[in-house]
Amino acid sequence: MLPSSPPTLNLTYFNISGRAEPIRLALHIANIPFTDTRLKAGWAETKPKTPYGQVPTLAITFPDTGGGTHTAAQADALLRYVARLADPVHGLYPVEDxxxxxxxxxxxxxxxxxxxxxxxxxxxxxxxxxxxxxxxxxxxxxxxxxxxxxxxxxxxxxxxxxxxxxxxxxxxxxxxxxxxxxxxxxxxxxxxxxxxxxxxxxxxxxxxxxxxxxxxxxxxxx
Ligand SMILES: N[C@@H](CCC(=O)N[C@@H](CS)C(=O)NCC(=O)O)C(=O)O
Incomplete structure (x- = not known):
């Protein structure tokens, strides 16, 4: 069953544009609230906790499901996911076509x-x-x-x-x-x-x- 409330999103990357910037911009253009976590130190500690030892990652929490969080990775997949969350009116990804x-x-x-x-x-x-x-x-x-x-x-x-x-x-x-x-x-x-x-x-x-x-x-x- 699909959750009814929108998920809360926490995007983690380094404090540079790099692979996260298209995702940040897509979220910003679509007015989707998100936490823009920019790692400034402590990468050695964070790395083993990520799915592939890499960033960007997106922690997705559905309030409806009691607060369980799924952490996803791979920039292109994350970008496509946020574009699918966006109202089609924003024109990021024409899901119907x-x-x-x-x-x-x-x-x-x-x-x-x-x-x-x-x-x-x-x-x-x-x-x-x-x-x-x-x-x-x-x-x-x-x-x-x-x-x-x-x-x-x-x-x-x-x-x-x-x-x-x-x-x-x-x-x-x-x-x-x-x-x-x-x-x-x-x-x-x-x-x-x-x-x-x-x-x-x-x-x-x-x-x-x-x-x-x-x-x-x-x-x-x-
Ligand atoms: N295929 C991955 C590549 C991710 C990637 O290479 N991330 C780099 C930053 S751009 C990274 O995490 N480097 C740190 C490391 O590998 O320790 C994606 O598109 O997200």
């Missing part, structure tokens, strides 16, 4: 592929090798450039960018990734790299200019 959801899910997964290209460079301890690996990714024929060119083309296809008043979860996910690529935090990736991808650059600009996103970012400068 399987094909529209498929297109959105496809784009979310494509963003994970970008993450998989960049992640190995995060683990490289040598600063010069790290920069060289990233320069190779972003070269005109580099794997990241090639992939982003395909994503940019895909955004032209019907239903991939809905262009509604609010961003979809795919647009929120890509906004997070593009923010990272543009941030200058990735040594070796120039801040203007994303400008070479017309539709992705527009997507970032559009989501970044959304009043609720601006409001949230104004409160949580990184």
């Amino acid at each position: 399987p094909l529209a959801c498929l297109k959105i899910d496809e784009l979310v997964r494509a963003c994970d592929d970008v993450d998989a290209l960049i992640s190995p460079t995060m683990d490289e301890p040598d600063a010069e090798k790290k920069r060289a690996a990233r320069r190779s990714l972003i070269a005109p024929d580099g794997r990241l450039t090639t992939f982003l060119t395909k994503v940019d083309r895909r955004l032209q296809a019907d239903g991939y960018v809905l262009g509604g008043e609010n961003p979809t979860i795919a647009e929120l996910t890509w906004h997070g990734m593009l923010w990272w690529l543009k941030s200058g935090l990735l040594d070796g990736v120039p801040r203007d790299y994303v400008d070479g991808f017309e539709r992705l650059a527009k997507l970032h600009e559009r989501v970044d200019g959304h009043p609720k996103v601006r409001e949230w970012k104004g409160r949580h400068q990184e």
Whole structure:
């Protein structure tokens, strides 16, 4: 039986945007109250208590069921869950339209592929090798450039960018990734790299200019 009262939510992540930011933004856009727990210390203690030794996690408590809490993980799954909790009027995820959801899910997964290209460079301890690996990714024929060119083309296809008043979860996910690529935090990736991808650059600009996103970012400068 489905619980009748909405669950209380506690999202835990580090005090950065990272994988939690699309989830935080989705909750904020949909006016869903949540506790935004940002770990500043004590990760070693918390890690073994999480399902995969990773964050983000979402602790979900249904008041109706006597206060039992389920802690879920995996950023994309959490994002989809909060989008399903949201009133459809917010346009985050068109649950009534399987094909529209498929297109959105496809784009979310494509963003994970970008993450998989960049992640190995995060683990490289040598600063010069790290920069060289990233320069190779972003070269005109580099794997990241090639992939982003395909994503940019895909955004032209019907239903991939809905262009509604609010961003979809795919647009929120890509906004997070593009923010990272543009941030200058990735040594070796120039801040203007994303400008070479017309539709992705527009997507970032559009989501970044959304009043609720601006409001949230104004409160949580990184
Ligand atoms: N597939 C997971 C990956 C989560 C992940 O890699 N989280 C990182 C932070 S972005 C983490 O918890 N790192 C700390 C650690 O592994 O000890 C997801 O999408 O949520």
